[in-house]
Amino acid sequence: MAKLLYVVGLGPGDPALLTGQAKSALDDAQLLCGYKVYIDLVAPLYPGKPTLTTPMTQEVERCRLALEAADRGQTTAMVCSGDAGVYGMAGPILEMAPTYPEVEVVVVPGLSAALTGAAVLGAPLMHDFCVISLSDRLTPWPVIEARLEAAARADFCICLYNPSSRARADYLARACAILARSLPADRVCGWVKNIGRPGQASWTGTLARLAEEQVDMFTTVFIGNHATRLAGQRMVTPRGYRL
Amino acid sequence: MAKLLYVVGLGPGDPALLTGQAKSALDDAQLLCGYKVYIDLVAPLYPGKPTLTTPMTQEVERCRLALEAADRGQTTAMVCSGDAGVYGMAGPILEMAPTYPEVEVVVVPGLSAALTGAAVLGAPLMHDFCVISLSDRLTPWPVIEARLEAAARADFCICLYNPSSRARADYLARACAILARSLPADRVCGWVKNIGRPGQASWTGTLARLAEEQVDMFTTVFIGNHATRLAGQRMVTPRGYRL
Numbered sequence: 001m002a003k004l005l006y007v008v009g010l011g012p013g014d015p016a017l018l019t020g021q022a023k024s025a026l027d028d029a030q031l032l033c034g035y036k037v038y039i040d041l042v043a044p045l046y047p048g049k050p051t052l053t054t055p056m057t058q059e060v061e062r063c064r065l066a067l068e069a070a071d072r073g074q075t076t077a078m079v080c081s082g083d084a085g086v087y088g089m090a091g092p093i094l095e096m097a098p099t100y101p102e103v104e105v106v107v108v109p110g111l112s113a114a115l116t117g118a119a120v121l122g123a124p125l126m127h128d129f130c131v132i133s134l135s136d137r138l139t140p141w142p143v144i145e146a147r148l149e150a151a152a153r154a155d156f157c158i159c160l161y162n163p164s165s166r167a168r169a170d171y172l173a174r175a176c177a178i179l180a181r182s183l184p185a186d187r188v189c190g191w192v193k194n195i196g197r198p199g200q201a202s203w204t205g206t207l208a209r210l211a212e213e214q215v216d217m218f219t220t221v222f223i224g225n226h227a228t229r230l231a232g233q234r235m236v237t238p239r240g241y242r243l
Numbered sequence: 244m245a246k247l248l249y250v251v252g253l254g255p256g257d258p259a260l261l262t263g264q265a266k267s268a269l270d271d272a273q274l275l276c277g278y279k280v281y282i283d284l285v286a287p288l289y290p291g292k293p294t295l296t297t298p299m300t301q302e303v304e305r306c307r308l309a310l311e312a313a314d315r316g317q318t319t320a321m322v323c324s325g326d327a328g329v330y331g332m333a334g335p336i337l338e339m340a341p342t343y344p345e346v347e348v349v350v351v352p353g354l355s356a357a358l359t360g361a362a363v364l365g366a367p368l369m370h371d372f373c374v375i376s377l378s379d380r381l382t383p384w385p386v387i388e389a390r391l392e393a394a395a396r397a398d399f400c401i402c403l404y405n406p407s408s409r410a411r412a413d414y415l416a417r418a419c420a421i422l423a424r425s426l427p428a429d430r431v432c433g434w435v436k437n438i439g440r441p442g443q444a445s446w447t448g449t450l451a452r453l454a455e456e457q458v459d460m461f462t463t464v465f466i467g468n469h470a471t472r473l474a475g476q477r478m479v480t481p482r483g484y485r486l
Contacts, residue, residue: 009358011262019354020259060484085361087482091369094479095486105477107362109354111262115252118328119350126334127382128390130373130399138483139370143398147371150397154390156373234348236337239330240381241303243338 002104004028005070006077007093009084009110012196013041017111025108029077033066034089035059038079063092070103083112087133087161114159117192117220120202122234124190124222129157134164134171145178152182157228157237160221163191172221176211179223183207188224190235191215204235245347247271248313249320250336252327252353255439256284260354268351272320276309277332278302281322306335313346326355330376330404357402360435360463363445365477367433367465372400377407377414388421395425400471400480403464406434415464419454422466426450431467433478434458447478 006025011017026032026046032039036053043051052069054062063078070076080088090107097105118125130151136144151158158179163172179187185208192202193216203213207223215221228237249268254260269275269285272292276282279296286294295312297305306321313319323331333350340348361368373394379387394401401422406415422430428451435445436459446456450466458464471480 014264016263016267017352019254019262021257024259060486083358085358085366085368086372087369088366090362090366091479091482092484092486094365094477095474095481097477098475107366109260109358109362111352111354112358115326115328115352115355115358119333119352122337123328123331123333123350125328126330128373128375128387129329130371130394132371144371147397147399150393150399151373154393155386156390156393231338232341234337234340236334238338239334241335243303243335 003070003073003102004075004106005066005093005103006106006108007084007088007090008077008079008108009088010038010041010079010081011111012113012116013081014196015045017116017196019110022108022110025077025106028075030074031069031076032079033062033076034079038081042079059089060092063089063096067093067096067100067103071100080110083110084108086112086131113161113195113220116195118222120192120195120200121190121204121222122231122236124224124228124235124237125157125159126237126239127157127225129159131159131161133161134168134175135162148175148178149181152179155225157225158223162217163219163221164215165217172213172215173211176207180207188228188230188235189222191219191221193219195220204230246313246316246345247318247349248309248336248346249349249351250327250331250333251320251322251351252331253281253284253322253324254354255356255359256324257439258288260359260439262353265351265353268320268349271318273317274312274319275322276305276319277322281324285322302332303335306332306339310336310339310343310346314343323353326353327351329355329374356404356438356463359438361465363435363438363443364433364447364465365474365479367467367471367478367480368400368402369480369482370400370468372402374402374404376404377411377418378405391418391421392424395422398468400468401466405460406462406464407458408460415456415458416454419450423450431471431473431478432465434462434464436462438463447473
């Protein structure tokens with residue numbers, strides 16, 4: 001029998017936003033691994049199922065422990081918020097997987113914050129878009145800056161992950177300043193906080209205002225393209241249909 | 244009671260990849276609207292539930308009929324493949340919605356092909372990425388070309404939707420030629436066809452080879468960033484963790 005390691009995207013955390021495939025993987029698993037915050041989202045659904053957690057910066061160790069557990073024959077699920085393959089654990093697990101040739105890694109996709117946040121605001125990502133993380137823990141800031149600049153100049157809709165943290169309180173303002181080199185101050189923007197969780201909140205406004213917004217690490221930010229507008233209260237990017 | 248119009252992302256079509264929220268919306272709806280191919284995916288789950296379809300190029304008419312049905316008090320679900328807000332029907336519906344002020348539009352996100360296709364290949368979108376449609380039905384080709392060029396130069400992972408159709412058989416090759424101006428010929432690429440449906444197939448190779456691949460409108464294409472590589476058989480973009 002195959003030794004199985006599922007890498008499961010939970011979506012925002014609300015069990016209603018789990019897919020059937022994700023539920024089946026969690027059902028099937030004998031061990032649930034993950035960052036504690038995410039384990040806390042699913043563990044209540046599986047009382048008594050063993051869990052394995054490591055702290056925030058111990059991602060690689062967490063992945064190794066999951067691969068080792070699966071290699072010992074314990075069907076394992078590594079849970080990730082959002083999608084497993086978007087800034088999630090599917091990457092490092094697959095990079096290390098060749099060391100555990102008997103383990104079959106199954107990536108189970110989930111709703112990333114770009115999609116769930118967009119649904120809250122309206123339809124800001126209806127046209128070509130970029131997803132950019134503002135975290136410079138693993139990516140040099142000049143790379144992030146170049147991507148922001150390129151995305152704005154090519155008129156992409158833009159979705160920003162990790163727009164802030166305690167150590168990076170001014171990063172969203174810095175990003176807005178870069179975008180403002182090529183975008184007008186009245187470009188339509190929005191953010192969503194705690195998507196699909198208690199305390200969900202959202203905002204829409206202009207790029208100039210966005211720079212002054214206080215956001216946290218649980219916020220996802222959206223910047224429109226040239227055609228994005230508010231329809232009623234909703235942020236919408238036209239695809240180009242003649243209405 | 245609210246007059247409700249759900250715009251529902253079905254994901255790739257396999258009922259196992261529906262979210263609970265999407266299922267609830269389909270359960271709740273008294274009328275299912277959509278392009279015939281997508282209605283055929285869900286109608287068997289709801290025998291006897293009325294459906295309303297329009298042909299391929301009649302998207303605007305389809306959205307108007309759905310808004311009118313909801314406005315008459317019939318709880319309606321407009322179904323979209325993938326995500327409702329990524330090249331889906333959430334956009335035109337929200338643009339037209341202010342004309343029907345009593346209708347509440349609820350966007351129900353679903354797994355877009357960028358996420359489900361990535362999961363099949365491995366984890367190609369683990370770092371900042373762009374989603375670009377090669378369809379020039381609603382977008383001038385020079386805009387698409389400029390976005391391809393910007394995405395490649397800023398070292399984004401790239402996901403291409405609508406890489407081909409009967410009328411645009413050579414568009415993927417044209418896109419590859421544009422990307423090849425700034426990317427090396429051995430850049431890791433991949434595609435997935437009929438994601439989560441019968442006939443699912445996938446391929447990985449180089450940018451030079453990708454230009455020669457025959458793909459269809461049910462194919463999603465992935466182009467790696469500078470660090471993307473094959474780990475065993477899987478396409479993986481490192482996030483930057485020290486392994």
